[in-house]
Amino acid sequence: MKKQALMTAVFLGLAAVPVLAHGGGPHLKGTVSAIGPDQITVKDADNHEWQAKITPETRFIRSKAVGNRDDLHQGDRVMVHTRKQGVGLDAVEVRYGATRKRNP
């Protein structure tokens, strides 16, 4: 029973929840599956991948302090606030923790 609860917690912890922000794009909550100079890909619990474009205006915030793109690696937990731009999404803010918490 405990094991089941733990597995559920891990599964839920892996989840990326794309939720609609009022007037903007969805907020992507999950883990980084890829990050490049121009794009970040976030994977949710269903292994669905969400892409957001990194622009010169994208802000990287590391636990309430100014961070940068190089802090992020595959597997890191992130919350990406996006804005709809044409058919795609622009990353407005990429938030992540001070100590990297990676999912297996």
Add this chain to the structure above:
Amino acid sequence: MRAWAIIATVIAAGTLAAGGTLAAMLLRGGISARTEPSSLEASLALKARRIALRSSRDKRNPVAPAPEVISEGLSHFADHCASCHANDGSGQTDMGRHLCPRVPDMRLAQTQELTDGELFAIIEDGVRFTGMPAWGDKSEQSQLASWHLVHFIRHLPRLTPEERLQMEALNPKGPKEHQEEQDEESFLRGENPVPAKGGHHH
């Protein structure tokens, strides 16, 4: 007598033209705030504002610029102004993007070229037919706060990322936003797993 007749005709024609323009504007867009004002409407409004602010134009800021003054203005702006103007003064907020006229990007010339006196008058007395309220109560304390804000508005084009984060901590938030923030932090720390599906709105 003939001169009076000409003047009366010109005034009547001007009134008719202005009325016609206003009617055309209303017919085109109704009273909806969805469409942006036309360039003619915006240009007329800016000219009218310029004329209305004439008496304040030469008023000088009695407060000397200093880091603590900028800091005061920053806190005040984050608490009172940022919900429409955004912390960085870009106007890119839900309210700023949907007000009519749209909230201006205060980092640009249209705002930065206003004199200190004009900025002060706008903060203190507001601007009719826009979303800008009159914040001042004519007290010494309110006027001092407005002059601090004038210094901060001048600082906006050079706002640092650190200052922006500092402002985010000062922005007014409701219980729901606090909860969302806590949930987000917990998630990023690897605690409190979030639901696989579901969501919240901002």
